[in-house]
Amino acid sequence: MKMLIDGEWTDAASGETYEVHNPADGKLLDTAPLGNAEDVKRAADSAHSALKKWSTVSARDRGKILFKAAQHVRDQQNTLATTLTMEQGKPFKEARDEIQGFASILEYYAGISAALEDGLIPLAHGKYGAMLRRPIGVCGAIIPWNVPAIIMGWKVGPALITGNTLVLKPATTTPLTNLSLAYAMYEAGLPKGVLNIVTGPGGSVGDEIVRNPIIRKLSFTGSVETGKRVLQAASASMKRVTLELGGSDPMIVCDDVDMKKAVNGAVHGRFYNCGQTCTAAKRLFVFESIADEFIGQLKARVERLKVGNGMDEGTEMGPMNNHAQWEQIKTLVDEVREKNEGKVITGGSVPEGEQYKNGFFYLPTLVSDVAPDSRLVREEVFGPVLPIVVVKDLDEAIERANDTKYGLGSSIWTNDMERARTACERLESGITWINQHVKLPPEMPFGGVKASGIGRENGMETIDAYYELKSIMF
Incomplete structure (x- = not known):
């Protein structure tokens, strides 16, 4: 399989690949490009070029594309779930539920698109103010292998509905599902360059996403130890950072x-x-x-x-x-x-x-x-x-x-x-x-306290993390 940059399937700049195996029997499933910093730079440039047009598309029209993408995913849920089971290992029923969950996340953000409008704020003495919401720009996402479809949805949904573009790095052991989901979104009419997927190791691909100055906001899901390093490295370019770092x-x-x-x-x-x-x-x-x-x-x-x-x-x-x-x-x-x-x-x-x-x-x-x-x-x-x-x-x-x-x-x-x-x-x-545990619908904000992270994903609460807010007084 190839990675996605500027809406096109492409090899790594190095031409190298790595193998993806089934954790249940060790059998080879496919190969993926062994990306590096050069591939991230290509993806960031592509996302930056796509930003100017995508950010001017109305939230409602962006929502229509996400709705259509969700339907494409639902139409292919069994095929996508098979890919997820074979590369991640989870039972097919859990994989199918996860694919449906990804579609539900897109539908949720498409559904709230009409509410993402600027408006007047009444002030004292008959005066008014306004709050302008503008996309941050190119965003980055680094996701793990445990629930790759759901966590991809947590990053893609809010980033795209708010008019940002995105460079996403899947885990090295589960890239096939993420690439397939991205392809389904492009089938639904997502413009070229809005969503880019770069496969490869964290030491090269992930590090460049964290450090690249074009990428202005980062959402990372992973371990506490890695999250601390990500936060420190991202501070050099003053990136906004959301961290979900696990728990006990x-x-x-x-x-x-x-x-x-x-x-x-x-x-x-x-x-x-x-x-x-x-x-x-x-x-x-x-x-x-x-x-x-x-x-x-x-x-x-x-x-x-x-x-x-x-x-x-x-x-x-x-x-x-x-x-x-x-x-x-x-x-x-x-x-x-x-x-x-x-x-x-x-x-x-x-x-x-x-x-x-x-x-x-x-x-x-x-x-x-x-x-x-x-x-x-x-x-x-x-x-x-x-x-x-x-x-x-x-x-x-x-x-x-x-x-x-x-x-x-x-x-x-x-x-x-x-x-x-x-x-x-x-x-x-x-x-x-x-009297329940684990369930996380997209309407509910999700994140941790103490060492479990910074910020929230899901719900309306994550939307402002993908906007630059500007107050207007008149």
């Missing part, structure tokens, strides 16, 4: 909960996408009065999960996306055993069978009696391992939940609305779910 989301289960719903919520919240989701339930806090029963039901439910190739019928959890993540999870669980930091009550190993030997598979794992200083609860664990901590009450649960550098998502499971209100007020996170 707590899930609190109270003693008045609907047990079956909470168990299913924990399974979905942790093992959806093989646990490779920023907002996954990564730490489970359960009240001691129901702990034995809850953990017993959870263990039985987890052991029924069908692990396999995402394209196989009935698969509920696919492989991890890459060897580095697989090795990290294996190392963490082995460390818990070696240091006696917890009890592995199910999973904790690679599944047995010929069908698993060439993929990055790891059994869904539960660990109880986790030590407070274990890396399982101190770091972001990006994989199918759920540490369980028993607490005596809500106060202890919230205190333990907040004892982290992260603050992305959180959830409380209770039928007591006073408990829910307390949790919503006291949990240090950008979002708190009540």
Whole structure:
């Protein structure tokens, strides 16, 4: 496959490519251009050239193109979902839901296009002011491999509806879905150069996007460590920066909960996408009065999960996306055993069978009696391992939940609305779910506090991040 610059399929300036493999069996899927700084410069120049015309198109007309693009994506959802499953590893049903989610994001921003108009502001003494909103210019986006379609939508939707143009770098392991989605948008009538996709490693492609002075705004999703480096490098050219840097989301289960719903919520919240989701339930806090029963039901439910190739019928959890993540999870669980930091009550190993030997598979794992200083609860664990901590009450649960550098998502499971209100007020996170976890509709702003990031994506709240605002007094 080739990358997209100025609306055309193109090779890397170097002519080099790299291979994209299926994480379920290691088979070669395709090749992608091994882009570098020169390719980013070409893309930025293309986006800059397209900006003058695209920024003058009315928001309503930009919205019409996004609506049409969403329909193109829905028409091709099965083909796109197959590509996503084969390069990312997730079950086909999850992949199809994600493709539909991308379309929903475009439809949301197309739907609010009529509201993106300048207007008069009444002032004191019969006077008026006005607020002019103008596109920032060329924007950059760097996205990860875990939910590449959804996160691409978070960047593309608001950037384009506000009249900006965009240079986007996919993750090296999942470029095919992003390129296919971009192509569908061009089929819908997106003008040349408005959206450019440059594939390649972060050390060359990503670094140039961060540093290139033509690119005036950057949205990055990734690790805390990389996000800090991005923020420091972007400051040299005074870029506006939005950072979504992951988390270690707590899930609190109270003693008045609907047990079956909470168990299913924990399974979905942790093992959806093989646990490779920023907002996954990564730490489970359960009240001691129901702990034995809850953990017993959870263990039985987890052991029924069908692990396999995402394209196989009935698969509920696919492989991890890459060897580095697989090795990290294996190392963490082995460390818990070696240091006696917890009890592995199910999973904790690679599944047995010929069908698993060439993929990055790891059994869904539960660990109880986790030590407070274990890396399982101190770091972001990006994989199918759920540490369980028993607490005596809500106060202890919230205190333990907040004892982290992260603050992305959180959830409380209770039928007591006073408990829910307390949790919503006291949990240090950008979002708190009540009796659910993970769901993120495009209408709701999303982002974190503390080390989990800067700024918000989704909703009307992200729109001003893509505008230059000018106040007019008259």
